[in-house]
Amino acid sequence: MKKIIIICGGPSSEYDISLLSSQSIIDNIDYNKYSVSICIIGKDRKCTIKQISKPENISKWENGNILFTDTLLRLKEYDIALLGTHGQFGEDGVLQTYLEEAQIPYTGSDSYSSRLCMDKFRSSILVNSSTDLFIPKTDIVHLNNLEEFLNNVKLPVFIKPNKNGSSICSYVVKDLNNLKQILKDFYSHHKGEDEILIQEYIEKKTEVSCGCLEKKDHTFIQLPPIEIIPKTSKFFDYTAKYTKNASLERTPAIGIPKEQREIVSELAINIHKLLGCRLYSRSDFLVTGKKIYYLETNTLPGMTSTSLIPQEAKEIGIDYRDLISFFIDNS
Numbered sequence: 001m002k003k004i005i006i007i008c009g010g011p012s013s014e015y016d017i018s019l020l021s022s023q024s025i026i027d028n029i030d031y032n033k034y035s036v037s038i039c040i041i042g043k044d045r046k047c048t049i050k051q052i053s054k055p056e057n058i059s060k061w062e063n064g065n066i067l068f069t070d071t072l073l074r075l076k077e078y079d080i081a082l083l084g085t086h087g088q089f090g091e092d093g094v095l096q097t098y099l100e101e102a103q104i105p106y107t108g109s110d111s112y113s114s115r116l117c118m119d120k121f122r123s124s125i126l127v128n129s130s131t132d133l134f135i136p137k138t139d140i141v142h143l144n145n146l147e148e149f150l151n152n153v154k155l156p157v158f159i160k161p162n163k164n165g166s167s168i169c170s171y172v173v174k175d176l177n178n179l180k181q182i183l184k185d186f187y188s189h190h191k192g193e194d195e196i197l198i199q200e201y202i203e204k205k206t207e208v209s210c211g212c213l214e215k216k217d218h219t220f221i222q223l224p225p226i227e228i229i230p231k232t233s234k235f236f237d238y239t240a241k242y243t244k245n246a247s248l249e250r251t252p253a254i255g256i257p258k259e260q261r262e263i264v265s266e267l268a269i270n271i272h273k274l275l276g277c278r279l280y281s282r283s284d285f286l287v288t289g290k291k292i293y294y295l296e297t298n299t300l301p302g303m304t305s306t307s308l309i310p311q312e313a314k315e316i317g318i319d320y321r322d323l324i325s326f327f328i329d330n331s
Contacts, residue, residue: 001033001034001035002033002034002035002079002080002328003034003035003037003077003078003079004029004034004035004036004037004078004079004080004081004082004328005036005037005038005039005049005075005078005080005081005082006022006025006026006029006036006037006038006039006081006082006084007039007041007075007081007082007083007084007085007090007095007106008021008022008038008039008040008041008058008084008085008090009040009041009042009043009085009090010041010043010045010085010087010088010089010090010095011041011043011044011045011088011089012043012085012086012087012088012089012090012091013087013088013164013168014086014087014088014090014091014164014168015043015087017086017087017302017304018084018085018086018087018090019040019058019059019084020302020304021084021086021302021303021304021307022038022058022084022303023057023058023059023304024303024304024305024307024310024320025082025084025303025324026038026052026055026056026058027055028320028321028324029321029324030321030324030325031053031054033325034328035051036051036052036053037049037050037051037052037078038050038051038052038056038058039071039075039081040058040061040064041064041068041085041089041090042063042064044063045067045068046063046064046065046066046067046068047064047066047067047068047071048061048062048063048064048066049064049066049071049074068098069098072098072099072102072104073102075099075102075104076102076103076104078104079105080105080106080107080328080331081099081104081105081106081107082106082107082324082327082328083095083106083107083108083300084300084303085300086300086302087164088163088164090300091114091118091298091299091300092114092115092118092163093111093112093114093115093118094111096108096109096110096111096114097111105331106331107279107327107328107331108278108279108280108299108300108327108331109276109277109278109279109281109299109300110276110278112276113275113276113277113278113299114299114300116275116276117275117277117281117296117297117298117299118163118164118299119162119163120160120162120163120197120295120296121138121140121162121195121197123275123296123297124138124294124295124296126274126275127271127274127275127294127297128294130274131267131270131271131274131294133267133292133293133294134291134292134293134294135293135294135295136158136199136200136202136286136293136295137199137200138197138198138199138200139153139197139198139199140162140195140196140197140198141195141196141198142194142195142196143186143187143194143195143196144194146159146183146186146196147179147183149198150173150176150179150198151176153198155173155174155175155176156172156173156174156201157172157173157198157199157200157201158170158171158172158173158198158199158200158201158202159171159173159182159196159197159198159199160196160197160199161186161195161196161197162195162196162197163195169182169185169186172201174201202286202288202293203288204288205286205287205288205293206227206253206255206256206286206287206288207227207228207229207230207284207285207286208225208226208227208228208253208255208256208264208284208285208286208287209225209226209228209282209283209284209285209308210223210224210225210226210264210265210267210268210282210283210285210312211223211268211280211281211282211283211301211308211309211312211313212265212268212269212272212280212281213279213280213313213318213326213330214272214277214278214279214280214330215330216329216330216331220269220272221316221318222265222266222268222269223265223268223309223312223313223315223316224251224252224253224261224265224312224315224316225251225252225253225256225261225264225265225268225285225312226249226250226251226252226253226308226311226312227249227250227251227252227253227254227255227256228247228248228249228308229247229248229249229250229255230246230247230248231245231246231247231248249308249311251311251312251314251315252315255287256287260287260292263292264285264287264292267283267285267292267294268281268282268283271283271294271297272297275297277297277299279327279330279331280301280309280327281297281298281299281301282297282298282301282308282309283295283296283297283298284296284297284298309323310323
């Protein structure tokens with residue numbers, strides 16, 4: 001029986017989402033197949049480690065008191081670390097570097113690919129230069145210069161942090177009436193993130209996302225793209241992503257032609273390879289007419305009950321439990 005440790009949390013604005021993803025994994029992993037332990041990294045980088053034999057509500061657990069660096073020796077006791085982390089520290093190559101240096105096997109992309117994909121600006125330049133995909137016209141500015149830039153740019157624009165996820169602090173800016181609140185949110189959530197992307201706002205588009213699964217032998221399982229129609233917001237923001245019924249998600253993406261759906265599925269695999277990803281990833285696109293715009297690639301996409309990769313896998317007959325086993329057995 002493989003000894004698995006699920007790692008979640010961390011000093012990130014996506015801490016809560018990480019716990020939600022990991023809770024879904026805890027609720028669905030095959031306890032007859034794996035010996036399961038949990039490592040919750042607190043926002044202060046102090047950890048709790050506990051073995052479980054059935055699902056437990058980790059949000060009720062007390063905060064840990066073991067420094068993360070001191071847990072690395074204990075993590076070497078396990079066959080593999082299943083990463084349920086998102087955002088800074090857990091998805092940007094930092095955690096992956098710690099695990100690589102300690103020679104601890106883990107799920108997902110390596111530290112290099114994780115760093116590259118977390119940097120949306122630079123990874124999109126690589127994708128744009130190596131494929132026929134379009135990317136939205138993009139400027140990158142420092143947070144301290146954001147207010148001045150927005151006062152001098154033609155609106156509407158779309159703004160988001162260069163190195164974060166879950167659409168935290170992502171906005172469609174059509175006027176400057178809420179500029180003070182936007183700046184306050186950025187300074188609150190992204191003290192260590194000073195690069196902000198300002199992109200052209202693309203009207204009349206279909207928002208689609210598509211993942212792929214890479215086997216141990218480097219062959220792929222192609223997944224169908226999912227179409228995202230937010231019900232409560234202008235785009236697939238934090239609320240639309242993590243609130244039940246806040247968006248309509250259709251798999252396959254019937255809002256685009258079948259031929260384009262097949263192209264997007266192939267693109268997800270090609271981009272995964274180009275960016276050096278491993279095991280699984282999910283890339284986001286906008287489709288307008290015959291144009292396909294590339295937005296970004298997630299190396300540790302969400303695994304909550306409303307997340308996209310589990311929905312795409314289910315569409316081709318892979319249920320949640322089998323998807324978790326796929327991640328473990330192909331790492």
